[in-house]
Amino acid sequence: MRSPLTSQAKALRRRLTKHEAKVWLHLREWRSSGIKFRRQVPLGPFIVDFACFHPKLIVEIDGGQHTLDGHARRDAQRDAWLKSQGFTVFRAWNHEVHNDISAVMDGIMTLIEDMTGPPSP
Secondary structure, rough: OOOOOHHHHHHHOOOOHHHHHHHHHHHHHHHHHHHOEEEEEEEEEEEEEEEEEEEEEEEEEOOOOHHOHHHHHHHHHHHHHHHHOEEEEEEEHHHHHHHHHHHHHHHHHHHHHHHOOOOOO
8 A cells, every 4th residue: 555655746747836847847858967856755754855865865955934033943854864764865946946947956066976986077
């Protein structure tokens, strides 16, 4: 039987936000380079927006609700748990994705290169 978290992740994959969908289109283009992301992935007690298991990178796309005290506190706890599992967390704001997707994707790629080394020619 499927866990509630798995069912919730599947539902979230069907209804990505417009900012998540924009990032997902770019992340999928990297598959041919061997960088494989999954979207809305259950990890422990959480569902992360995007996960790459090599390297262990999580990409989160955050809206304004993440500035609220309760949400910001939960994000910090979530990030701490993910880091304890060996993941690095990259966060981008919706307005960054909307205004300059290239900068967001460059930031993710720079982090991947820092974690793995530059791609071979």
